[in-house]
Amino acid sequence: xxxxEIELKGAFVVGLKKIEDNRGFFARxxxxxxxxxxxxxxxxxxxxxAVSQKAGTLxxxxxxxGPHAEAKLIRCTRGRIFDVMIDxxxxxxxxxxxxxxxxxxxxxxMLYIPEGFAHGYLTLTDDAEMLYQTSQFFASTSARGVRYxxxxxxxxxxxxxxVVSEADLAWPDYSWEGPA
Numbered sequence: 508x509x510x511x512e513i514e515l516k517g518a519f520v521v522g523l524k525k526i527e528d529n530r531g532f533f534a535r536x537x538x539x540x541x542x543x544x545x546x547x548x549x550x551x552x553x554x555x556x557a558v559s560q561k562a563g564t565l566x567x568x569x570x571x572x573g574p575h576a577e578a579k580l581i582r583c584t585r586g587r588i589f590d591v592m593i594d595x596x597x598x599x600x601x602x603x604x605x606x607x608x609x610x611x612x613x614x615x616x617m618l619y620i621p622e623g624f625a626h627g628y629l630t631l632t633d634d635a636e637m638l639y640q641t642s643q644f645f646a647s648t649s650a651r652g653v654r655y656x657x658x659x660x661x662x663x664x665x666x667x668x669x670v671v672s673e674a675d676l677a678w679p680d681y682s683w684e685g686p687a
Contacts, residue, residue, distance in 0.1 A: 567627010
């Protein structure tokens, strides 16, 4: 596996080291030891699957507050998505900054999103399938979110959002203490 740290401290693009031959390739998509050696949270406890029928479907921007703050390992297993994370850690030099990357079944890239980040994605194809692992079990009492179009973040989505849940539209404006 490869780990490429992005501009948001503690977040990584995770790649595969392919061993190829005439049959195709083999690659390790998860290794607790390699994650720990890279300084990432290796304690993933839950795997979630989400399927979106229509291109333009937005899910997010979700996170869990402590004590259930979670790291996530995100992968698109069918179709294509634009995956986004926002650094919500007030003490971070990249607080309120976002990062987005296309993930697809073909490019095999994954994103590691650390605790304290919001996460969401926009489907770029019909029948997009997401598989993601989390470091905490889901706790509805800790579930929170921010709006995908909140001007506090200025996310540049690559295509129009055409399907979004009422719950994701209802998140309040993000507020914070201190300078940007």
